[in-house]
Amino acid sequence: MxxxxxxxxxxxxxxxxxxxxxxxxxxxxxxxxxxxxxxxxxxxxxxxxxxxxxxxxxxxxxxxxxxxxxxxxxxxxxxxxxxxVFDEGRELGPDEARNALAERMRQMRLESCLRALERLAGVEANDILSNALAYYRLHKSLTPKFANVVFWRLQANSIDHDPTFFKVRLDKASYVTDLGAMRQRNVHRIWRALTSAQRKKAIALGHSAPPE
Ligand SMILES: [Zn+2]
Structure with a gap:
């Protein structure tokens, strides 16, 4: 100590x-x-x-x-x-404090993603993008197809964002099927948002990791 x-x-x-x-x-x-x-x-x-x-x-x-x-x-x-670090007046122990600050960090990353999506939906009147924003608000994550369109358009509009802050869902068979059917370059586009387990899944589906 x-x-x-x-x-x-x-x-x-x-x-x-x-x-x-x-x-x-x-x-x-x-x-x-x-x-x-x-x-x-x-x-x-x-x-x-x-x-x-x-x-x-x-x-x-x-x-x-x-x-x-x-x-x-x-x-x-x-x-x-x-x-x-307090939570509703109670001082937290070291582990609780660590969790509370990590949770606050997650919240800030989520809000950062939302701001990027809101800006995007503001500059491009497009049903897919407004649906992606509504989906993200609800699920705090994107489907592989939404992620592909969102990252494509964020880049095209030079909207500042960190792809690693976004989460992609693969918890339904249809999302896995969609990922498998994606073009390689689109998988590479969403690669940084994938967890290591999801990357392994993508590779098992026949995709390859993007070049360094
Ligand atoms: Zn310091």
Missing amino acids: MTSMDSFPRRVAENILPLSVAETLPAAFREWHFTGETVDHEIPEETCRLCDKEGLRYHFEIRNDQTGHRLDVGSECILKFQVA
């Missing part, structure tokens, strides 16, 4: 102590909690205000109960330094 100042990187101490009442770590961390506020900056170029790590896409806000100071940090630092 982290028990002495020596356990903490100097920059972490330099960032948090001036905003806290306690003058040592880890005591100062006990004044802080995750507020529940998060920001998706869309591109990974933000900095964790605690450890100075760069390349963050998501900020999680922590607040000092006594000084009122707020800091935008990465979720890893919340877990690493055991900043309190």
Whole structure:
């Protein structure tokens, strides 16, 4: 366990102590909690205000109960330094906190996919795209056929999106049949959205992995 100042990187101490009442770590961390506020900056170029790590896409806000100071940090630092995470007034244990932050991350990715789909449905008046958006809102995933059209049109319209955030359903025989019948290049188009098990399934159906 982290028990002495020596356990903490100097920059972490330099960032948090001036905003806290306690003058040592880890005591100062006990004044802080995750507020529940998060920001998706869309591109990974933000900095964790605690450890100075760069390349963050998501900020999680922590607040000092006594000084009122707020800091935008990465979720890893919340877990690493055991900043309190609450759910309906109850402080979560370490595993619960990890799950809660992971769930928040999933939610932000889902919202990012929805924004891309909404933008797409806005620029192209097309029944397939509005059906894909309605389907995604309902199921939080796409069928292989929807995924193919969605990624094709997102790329064609240069709409920023991360294909790995989308989920593709293969839990019905008809979706597997559709995937098997897809043209190779269309399978490659949706490849990054497939899980490793789904990729194996695609290969078992006669497709090949896209070239690196
Ligand atoms: Zn950090």
